[in-house]
Amino acid sequence: MIRTTHPAPPPLEVDGFSVTLHTPNVSVRPVDRVTYSVEAGEVLAVVGESGSGKTILNMAPLDLLPVGVDADMAGSVRFEGRDLLKMTASELEAVRGSGIGVVFQDPLSALNPVRKVGRQLTEGIERNLRLTPAQSESRAAELLALVGLPDPKSRMQQYPHELSGGQRQRVGIAMGISGEPRLLIADEPTTALDVTVQAQIVELLKDLQKRMGMAIVIITHDFGVVSGLADKVAVMYAGRLSELGSVRDVLVGPAHPYTRGLLQSVPSLTVPMDTKFVGLPGQPPNLAHRIDGCAFAPRCAEVRADCRGHRPGLLSVPRSSPGHLAACPVVVNQNI
Amino acid sequence: MTWLRTTFRVVGWPTLLLVSSFAFIAIFGSVISPYDPAAQNLSHSMQSFSAEHWLGADNLGRDTLSRLIAGAQTTLIGVVTVLLLAGTIGMMLGTLAGYFGGWLDEIVMRFCDFGFSVPSLFVALAFVGVFGPSYTNMILALSIAWVPIYARLTRGVVAAAVSQPYIESLRVLGASPARIIFRHLVPVALGQVLVYASADAGLLALAIANLSFLGLGVQPPQAEWGQMLVSAMPYIQEAPRLVILPGIALTLLVIGFNLLGERIALAKNPRAMSRRKLSLRRAIFKKEVEA
Amino acid sequence: MPEPILRVTDLKTHFRDSRTGADIRACDGVSLDLNAGEIVGLVGESGCGKSTLGRTIVGLERARSGSIRFKGQDLLALRGKTGAATRREIQYIFQDPLSSLSPRQTVGEALDEALIINGEGNRAARQARVLELLAAVSLPAQLVHRYAREMSGGQRQRVCIARALAADPKVLVCDEPVSSLDVSIRAQVMNLFLKLRDDLGMACLLIAHDLAIVRLAAQRVYVMYLGKIMEEGQSADLYGQPAHPYTQALLSAVPLTNPDDEQARRRILLSGDVPSPMNPPSGCRFRTRCPAARAVCETAPPMVQRGAGHVALCHFAADAPLGAL
Structure with a gap:
């Protein structure tokens, strides 16, 4: 075996990954054969609306689904070459501690309300980096300074409810990066925040990514966050990947009709003032039913008869960069 | 008949059988009873099975x-009467306190605090001490002692619902407080109260037996399990069945009510699926997807 | 110019903090006009008091002082049955449509109840009106038997609007009506507001934090910060030449979807968070976060007229804009 000729495996390779969730009354498939990868130091944005499966796609392999949800997973999700789906619970916990950091949408739910911020932060550091309490305390203060919280020493003596939303999310990010991860998964980290604070958090994530050189997967529904932060974009619809490409390819030259519709639905500050609001007709499909053909067909303006026949695979978009893929044969064939 | 099937599924047949047979006995007791319960026949004194x-x-x-x-009749009529009285008064007080808040809320809640700080049996004892022991007085005493429980429960549910946007929308639409309270808040509270009451019934049955055992409730010759226990005490060596049988009856009734309450509460917060159910769902999904 | 249908003057709504007993000055001397057939935007960060202002207008919060004149009557002085009938003409749309609908009512029952409250006694007339209301918000009639949980977010919000319309309102106060909805279905609800304005002459107070959405919908905009109006003006003026540093910062924080624009723009990053409304800064309330703050800002700023109806509460509002977009 000649290991040296192989480059190091990328931080994240998702290959044919599906998730099926079972509840007593219904089974759904929120993630359906998704394939993509994240290179070292790259920021991937997974974009989708509610119910697109973007959160389950990223949380299920880490065993971070809500308690009481039974998930069947198929395919593979490799972190630096090791399949997360084949790991035991304790191996997975070790990876979550140091290899992969996680930032949650609601920082309050990730923090214990009755324990001081500093204590919660040092606890994880002690466990994951095997430092003494004194060392981890000073490390925690460093982390809080790193995420831009002024006066970290006194912040550590506070309880989560004494912090503002933006401060709490900064603490959440500090917890996410406390194990010095090579991959940070951030689930809607700015959704609960005001635009002014959102801008601060985006700047912070950008800065941390450069300083720590880690790869980031950011899960969001907001293209505004994507454009300022991401290198690569994956657009999800009904549990499937509908478009994948560099941030410029996808946001400036979107190929899939869903991506186009979604981008048009975001009003900008530059369109004429008397224009009407543009959106997509209808609503996403019910994932409890089997979806034949393209999941977006019922809402699509470009729909053809054969769109409903079988599910379209990801195709290379002509006259675009090589890595730009879209799951729409209609658009791809038009452009050739 | 979907409601019947739902009840059956939620409660389960052992509990349903237990509770409904007690209910049957209480309702048709005088028909199925072989003798008049008060009829004495000294020639049969201490006869065994x-x-x-x-x-x-x-x-x-x-x-x-x-x-x-x-005795089942006496106990169940007592339990139902107390729950109806305490439930109604408690819900009224709790709804008013939760909806209007302010000083009304203060008064009702202080009353509840008082009720909770004094054990309910003491309240009942004091009441019976003043007005004399009788079946009616016991029911009134227990009702008074149980009111704070339902007032506080209702007040919590209503206060949480009042700040919900759907209640605020009704206020903006100009709905009267009466409409909001009776059409929207009371039904919400009633659901919670019924769940609680089903589990509480067992505790009440015990309280009735307790008071009667102490001679503060049902007076002879009316039949009641606690009272039967007391009058059988002198004969415990000679005929233990006289003590054991009412004890078994009381135990079964309490277990039945507790199971009922537990099953209903469980239906509201479902647990993870059993392995059998999960594999069933997997099979169904496989069939649907691959069909 | 006719008198506005709704005129709020120097309105103050304070809450008492249950722990310290201090006054939380959520809404602290706000004046605002709303004309018939006009959508007016009210923007600001969370905690600036914009929701409190909306809730006070519809009577969900109690005002400390000031006046709310609706069709020439002071709502704060109105009592009794006629008061209720007048108040009913101002309706409120909540942010979360799921919790604004009773989980125990079907759409038909909810609309029917709204009509009963509005005094429609005839059953057949109500049934016909329910279908009219659904049609007015472009929902199919078969939805009458659905429960809120069985519908999509966009459908739910349109049901809420239909229920508000049952009261024949002249004014709608909409508190973040689309922020809980998916991006692709927001247009269904926003275009409905435009239609209500154009077809029925409805006046709308659109409370939102999304400046891009407000820009397309509103003719005039108020910018609120810490319980006070910082700037008001016609949308074209306010978005074109924002005079207040706070407005400029808000506009510069609106994310752009084009990565090239996003990289090219100049961003005014505000440090920190909104101060506590229990103890707002003296002088200009924005001065603790303002990139242009100077010593003079510790004194109360003047209302500076920038153009017709364009006013900013800032010492430097008369100067050239700081960071034109």
Whole structure:
């Protein structure tokens, strides 16, 4: 075996990954054969609306689904070459501690309300980096300074409810990066925040990514966050990947009709003032039913008869960069 | 008949059988009872299990089975009356406190705090001490002691619902407080109160037996399990069945109510699926997807 | 110019903090006009008091002082049955449509109840009106038997609007009506507001934090910070030449979807968070976060007229804009 000729495996390779969730009354498939990868130091944005499966796609392999949800997973999700789906619970916990950091949408739910911020932060550091309490305390203060919280020493003596939303999310990010991860998964980290604070958090994530050189997967529904932060974009619809490409390819030259519709639905500050609001007709499909053909067909303006026949695979978009893929044969064939 | 099937699924047949047989006995007790529960027949005094008296007879020759049946009636009528009285008054107070807040809320909640700080049995004892022991007085006393429980429960549910946008929308639409309270808040509270009451019934049955055991509740010759226990105490060596049988009846009733409450509460917060159910769902999904 | 249908003057709504007993000055001397057939935007960060202002207008919060004149009557002085009938003409749309609908009512029952409250006694007339209301918000009639949980977010919000319309309102106060909805279905609800304005002459107070959405919908905009109006003006003026540093910062924080624009723009990053409304800064309330703050800002700023109806509460509002977009 000649290991040296192989480059190091990328931080994240998702290959044919599906998730099926079972509840007593219904089974759904929120993630359906998704394939993509994240290179070292790259920021991937997974974009989708509610119910697109973007959160389950990223949380299920880490065993971070809500308690009481039974998930069947198929395919593979490799972190630096090791399949997360084949790991035991304790191996997975070790990876979550140091290899992969996680930032949650609601920082309050990730923090214990009755324990001081500093204590919660040092606890994880002690466990994951095997430092003494004194060392981890000073490390925690460093982390809080790193995420831009002024006066970290006194912040550590506070309880989560004494912090503002933006401060709490900064603490959440500090917890996410406390194990010095090579991959940070951030689930809607700015959704609960005001635009002014959102801008601060985006700047912070950008800065941390450069300083720590880690790869980031950011899960969001907001293209505004994507454009300022991401290198690569994956657009999800009904549990499937509908478009994948560099941030410029996808946001400036979107190929899939869903991506186009979604981008048009975001009003900008530059369109004429008397224009009407543009959106997509209808609503996403019910994932409890089997979806034949393209999941977006019922809402699509470009729909053809054969769109409903079988599910379209990801195709290379002509006259675009090589890595730009879209799951729409209609658009791809038009452009050739 | 979907409601019947739902009830069956939620409660489960053992619990349903237990509770409904007690209910049947209480309702049709006088029809199925082999003897008049108060009728004395001194020639049958202390008779053991026999063809004439299936469960024997007591020191005064009264049929034990008939007295157990009458005791079930006494207990269940007491339980239902107390729950109706305490539930209604408690819900009224709790709804008003939760909806209007302010000083009304203060008064009701302080009353509840007082009720909670004094054990309910003490309240009942004091009441009976003043007004004398009788079945009616016991029911009134227990109702008073149980009101704070339901007032506080309702107040919590209503106060949470009042700040919900759907109640605020009704206020903006100009709905009267009466409409909001009776059409929207009371139904929400009622659901919670019924769940709680089903589990609480067992505790009340015990309280009735307790008070009667102490001679503060049902007076002889009316049949009641706690009272049966007391009058059988002198004969515990000679005829232990006279003590054991009412004890078993009381235990079964309490277990039945507790199971009922637990099952209903569980249906509201479902647990993870059993392995059998999960594999079933997997199979169904596979069939649907691959069909 | 006719008198506005709704005129709020120097309105103050304070809450008492249950722990310290201090006054939380959520809404601290706000004046605002709303004309018939006009959508007016009210923007600001969370905690600036914009929701409190909306809730006070519809009577969900109690005002400390000031006046709310609706069709020439002071709502704060109105009592009794006629008061209720007048108040009913101002309706409120909540942010979360799921919790604004009773989980125990079907759409038909909810609309029917709204009509009963509005005094429609005839059953057949109500049934016909329910279908009219659904049609007015472009929902199919078969939805009458659905429960809120069985519908999509966009459908739910349109049901809420239909229920508000049952009261024949002249004014709608909409508190973040689309922020809980998916991006692709927001247009269904926003275009409905435009239609209500154009077809029925409805006046709308659109409370939102999304400046791009407000820009397309509103003719005039108020910018609120810490319980006070910082700037008001016609949308074209306010978005074109924002005079207040706070407005400029808000506009510069609106994310752009084009990565090239996003990289080219100049961003005014505000440090920190909104101060506590229990103890707002003296002088200009924005001065603790303002990139242009100077010593003079510790004194109360003047209302500076920038153009017709364009006013900013800032010492430097008369100067050239700081960071034109």
